[in-house]
Amino acid sequence: MMPTAQMSSRGGPWRLYVALMGATEWPDFRWERPTPVPTITERRAALATLGFEQVPGSQWSWIEDTVTHGDDASPVLLIATVDVRELTGGAS
Known part of the structure; x- marks a missing residue:
């Protein structure tokens, strides 16, 4: 099963995380701003x-x-x- 990245906001900071089955912690990244919505380029860099x-x-x-x-x-x-x-070589 392929992992899924999810990005969410409740009107505050944006959080991007990778949902990994069986993991106790998921890798995540935050943009400490409510707007604008992170661009696809920003999401790609965060991933x-x-x-x-x-x-x-x-x-x-x-x-x-x-x-x-x-x-x-x-x-x-x-x-x-x-x-x-996963990128070749995984997270650094």
């Missing part, structure tokens, strides 16, 4: 820092959720996902 790259041909997809599950008045949580793979 490389973590030892991963976007799978060729895959695209970021976005979903919207609520901070409080089932509460439509709750603040929105934005989540983006993309398939990734």
Whole structure:
């Protein structure tokens, strides 16, 4: 199963992390700003820092959720996902 990178924000800083099955900690990167949304170039650089790259041909997809599950008045949580793979040699 291929790992997935996810990027999320609750209106504050953006966090990008790689969801690794069976791992106790996931590699992550933060942009300490609420706007603008990190560019694809910034995401690519952050993934490389973590030892991963976007799978060729895959695209970021976005979903919207609520901070409080089932509460439509709750603040929105934005989540983006993309398939990734380890860079040759892995994280440094």
